[in-house]
Amino acid sequence: MIKLTNVSKCYHKDAPKALDNLNLQVEGGQLYGFIGPNGAGKSTAIKLMCGILKPDEGSVEIAGYNMATDRIAAQQKIGYVPDNNDLYDRLTGMEYLNFMGDIYGVSAADRKAHIEKYLDIFSLEDAAASQIRTYSKGMKQKIMVIGALIHNPPVWILDEPLGGLDPRAAHLLKEEMKMHCQKGNTVFFSTHVLEVAEKLCTRIGIIQKGSLRAEGTLEELRSGEKGASLEELFLELTDDGGEENA
Amino acid sequence: MRKFFALLRIQLLARYADLKPSNLKNITDKKEKKKKQSTLLAYVLVAVMFGAMIVPFEYFMLEALAVLQMETLLPALAVTLSMVCTLIMSFFFIMTSLYFGKDAAYLAALPLKSSTVLSAKLTQVWLSETMISTLFIFPATILYGIKVGADWTLYLRMIPVWLTVSILPICIVTFLSALLIRLSALWKHREAMMTVGGMVLMMAYFVFIFAINTQPMDEMESVAGMIQLLTNNKALLQGITHLFPPAVWAAEGLLGNWGSLALSVMVSCAAVVFTVCAMAKPYRRLSLLQTQVPENKKEFKGDRHFSASTPFMACFRRELRQLTRISTYALNTFPTAIMPAFFIGVMGAALFSEIPEGESLRAALDMTGLNVDIIATGILLLMMGFMAGINPAVSTAVSREGRGGHGMLTSLPVDPKVYARAKLAVGMLLSFVGVALAGVIGCVLIPDFAAAIILACVLCCLYCYATNAISLCMDIKKPRLDWMTETEAIKQGTNVLKGMLLSLLMLVVLLGAGVGLFFLKVSFPVFALSLIVLMVLACWVSRRLMLRTAEKYYWQD
Numbered sequence: 085m086i087k088l089t090n091v092s093k094c095y096h097k098d099a100p101k102a103l104d105n106l107n108l109q110v111e112g113g114q115l116y117g118f119i120g121p122n123g124a125g126k127s128t129a130i131k132l133m134c135g136i137l138k139p140d141e142g143s144v145e146i147a148g149y150n151m152a153t154d155r156i157a158a159q160q161k162i163g164y165v166p167d168n169n170d171l172y173d174r175l176t177g178m179e180y181l182n183f184m185g186d187i188y189g190v191s192a193a194d195r196k197a198h199i200e201k202y203l204d205i206f207s208l209e210d211a212a213a214s215q216i217r218t219y220s221k222g223m224k225q226k227i228m229v230i231g232a233l234i235h236n237p238p239v240w241i242l243d244e245p246l247g248g249l250d251p252r253a254a255h256l257l258k259e260e261m262k263m264h265c266q267k268g269n270t271v272f273f274s275t276h277v278l279e280v281a282e283k284l285c286t287r288i289g290i291i292q293k294g295s296l297r298a299e300g301t302l303e304e305l306r307s308g309e310k311g312a313s314l315e316e317l318f319l320e321l322t323d324d325g326g327e328e329n330a
Numbered sequence: 331m332r333k334f335f336a337l338l339r340i341q342l343l344a345r346y347a348d349l350k351p352s353n354l355k356n357i358t359d360k361k362e363k364k365k366k367q368s369t370l371l372a373y374v375l376v377a378v379m380f381g382a383m384i385v386p387f388e389y390f391m392l393e394a395l396a397v398l399q400m401e402t403l404l405p406a407l408a409v410t411l412s413m414v415c416t417l418i419m420s421f422f423f424i425m426t427s428l429y430f431g432k433d434a435a436y437l438a439a440l441p442l443k444s445s446t447v448l449s450a451k452l453t454q455v456w457l458s459e460t461m462i463s464t465l466f467i468f469p470a471t472i473l474y475g476i477k478v479g480a481d482w483t484l485y486l487r488m489i490p491v492w493l494t495v496s497i498l499p500i501c502i503v504t505f506l507s508a509l510l511i512r513l514s515a516l517w518k519h520r521e522a523m524m525t526v527g528g529m530v531l532m533m534a535y536f537v538f539i540f541a542i543n544t545q546p547m548d549e550m551e552s553v554a555g556m557i558q559l560l561t562n563n564k565a566l567l568q569g570i571t572h573l574f575p576p577a578v579w580a581a582e583g584l585l586g587n588w589g590s591l592a593l594s595v596m597v598s599c600a601a602v603v604f605t606v607c608a609m610a611k612p613y614r615r616l617s618l619l620q621t622q623v624p625e626n627k628k629e630f631k632g633d634r635h636f637s638a639s640t641p642f643m644a645c646f647r648r649e650l651r652q653l654t655r656i657s658t659y660a661l662n663t664f665p666t667a668i669m670p671a672f673f674i675g676v677m678g679a680a681l682f683s684e685i686p687e688g689e690s691l692r693a694a695l696d697m698t699g700l701n702v703d704i705i706a707t708g709i710l711l712l713m714m715g716f717m718a719g720i721n722p723a724v725s726t727a728v729s730r731e732g733r734g735g736h737g738m739l740t741s742l743p744v745d746p747k748v749y750a751r752a753k754l755a756v757g758m759l760l761s762f763v764g765v766a767l768a769g770v771i772g773c774v775l776i777p778d779f780a781a782a783i784i785l786a787c788v789l790c791c792l793y794c795y796a797t798n799a800i801s802l803c804m805d806i807k808k809p810r811l812d813w814m815t816e817t818e819a820i821k822q823g824t825n826v827l828k829g830m831l832l833s834l835l836m837l838v839v840l841l842g843a844g845v846g847l848f849f850l851k852v853s854f855p856v857f858a859l860s861l862i863v864l865m866v867l868a869c870w871v872s873r874r875l876m877l878r879t880a881e882k883y884y885w886q887d
Contacts, residue, residue: 134439156443159439168436173814174344174347187333188441214673
């Protein structure tokens with residue numbers, strides 16, 4: 085479902101590569117956690133997957149569509165939840181959701197079913213007619229999630245989705261991510277919270293300085309280090325001799 | 331097309347959300363609701379006032395043109411002015427909408443063609459600009475039609491001209507803005523570009539006004555005054571209307587040439603198609619470039635990065651950096667700050683050119699027997715004080731902190747008086763730079779009045795100190811912290827208005843004192859000393875008030 089082949093990205097001529105020859109493959113039914121220190125390249129990788137950035141080298145494929153040649157078709161398969169949810173504060177929740185429905189070509193009946201279902205799950209029915217600016221941070225995050233799921237995307241990509249959510253909302257979102265995966269879809273998310281990745285993900289990728297340091301199921305990652313926790317593995321894999329992680 | 335309309339709808343809803351009745355109905359907070367309703371009312375009043383100004387102006391102009399047998403110049407001028415206005419006003423709208431919008435990355439992740447995004451954004455710009463064109467085209471055409479007894483086809487032709495008049499300028503600005511961003515890598519310095527661009531545009535506007543308006547406003551509100559103005563600027567006005575061929579076609583089309591009308595509409599439509607086709611791909615790349623944070627390549631070495639200073643200096647620097655680095659704040663404070671210098675420069679240059687060589691302005695004025703130094707001080711003070719008084723740098727200093735920033739600052743172990751002093755100091759720095767610059771320019775251009783200029787500058791600085799301190803009191807007492815955009819913080823708070831009104835009131839009091847001293851026929855040194863003492867007293871009182879208010883209310887949420 086998601087395939088990155090030899091992807092490199094550099095923002096400026098003199099700057100180090102934000103992504104360096106990254107190879108990644110996430111299949112349908114997998115819940116993939118992407119972890120790494122600040123500035124490791126997580127958001128860059130996600131932006132490349134979503135078509136926001138173009139790779140300098142390599143290719144990105146989403147559900148069989150090449151992002152360089154079939155961008156629109158590839159993006160049609162994605163539901164994206166950005167880390168910044170302060171985008172359309174002046175719209176009401178419903179206006180935003182209808183916009184997403186229009187963009188993804190969701191029929192009125194499907195739209196109604198999806199929106200009602202998710203508004204109920206995330207307890208947002210009473211707030212849907214209010215402007216997003218009146219929402220709390222968690223509510224804004226929830227409305228973005230509903231917007232991303234409105235077309236039931238085969239690939240769901242979330243950039244730091246749990247920040248700002250209260251425990252109940254975080255639990256609901258995690259459950260939704262699991263359910264989306266169980267339907268055979270792909271869920272890919274970046275996080276700093278290792279416990280979440282440890283408990284939730286079927287596969288984990290650890291990125292540092294633009295390249296994938298380790299990848300696999302938690303058991304596969306632990307194979308070399310018996311009994312080690314994900315935190316211990318993460319610290320070991322991302323320790324570059326005391327260098328600052330810029 | 332479905333995606334285009336969805337995107338256009340969301341853009342319009344986001345921009346005009348406050349005008350939507352259902353949004354107003356859903357506000358539960360009564361205070362907030364009243365505030366929104368008064369804002370709406372204010373918008374309507376401004377539009378009505380603007381219309382009420384434009385219609386009589388165009389009426390007098392048409393009457394004057396009729397005397398000169400040049401009636402057709404009015405619709406032609408309306409078309410040209412409409413295009414020029416769009417060219418200037420759409421620049422910032424297009425830059426903000428196309429390149430600096432915070433949704434650029436998000437839209438790029440959605441299955442939308444670049445051409446769809448670009449056309450939706452440009453349509454939004456076109457709709458806004460067409461609304462502005464209404465103010466030029468409609469009154470001019472209707473007045474002209476009534477005057478010459480035109481048939482219904484004039485009003486029919488007005489519709490396509492009105493709808494297409496802003497298209498070409500928008501297309502031109504779209505290309506220019508892309509070129510600006512692409513060629514000069516200005517995206518790395520967008521804040522500076524917006525600030526400098528704003529200042530240049532404002533200056534250009536005033537230069538244009540000074541160049542064309544050689545008559546006092548009250549004289550222009552009569553047919554005789556208007557005839558004088560038109561006769562003086564006949565060549566200039568005719569030149570303007572023939573400067574841009576598409577404007578000529580549109581004007582000719584409006585006045586009855588169907589061929590020119592068709593040509594004008596076709597050129598506009600072709601321009602849209604060409605712009606969207608040519609710009610779609612570069613637009614996507616350039617807009618996404620804006621979402622990347624520019625890399626700071628400055629070397630981090632040297633002791634200056636670690637120099638310690640007082641909490642006051644830390645607050646002062648923070649305040650100053652906030653003003654200089656956020657373009658909205660810089661645009662609303664810096665041009666206003668240097669405006670006194672600009673006005674003095676223009677006025678000085680005008681006086682300089684009026685005086686015949688070898689003659690002295692002072693000698694000529696002294697013959698009136700009046701104390702011209704006092705009069706000059708009064709005029710200069712009025713001008714500089716008015717401009718300095720409308721600067722929102724201090725009257726929004728606490729509001730600009732926002733809810734989060736205010737919370738953070740109040741959690742620090744800093745005396746609230748220090749915050750207040752730092753905010754006042756930054757405002758005073760701006761005022762001082764503007765006034766000092768005005769003083770230097772004035773002394774160079776009109777050396778005969780150096781003493782009056784210096785006194786006006788000193789008084790203006792003292793006046794700024796007093797008004798800024800009181801404005802800050804009001805903002806400390808009732809800051810507007812719940813804003814979403816920086817524009818709301820610096821422009822749309824009631825404290826800005828209160829600060830301006832208070833400044834005007836103080837200026838009236840100060841000038842009243844000056845007029846009183848003038849009629850008492852005191853000498854210039856006594857006049858100067860009296861006003862300085864009065865202003866120092868006002869500064870002392872306002873400073874004490876400010877510090878007390880800060881101590882009492884800064885912590886209050």
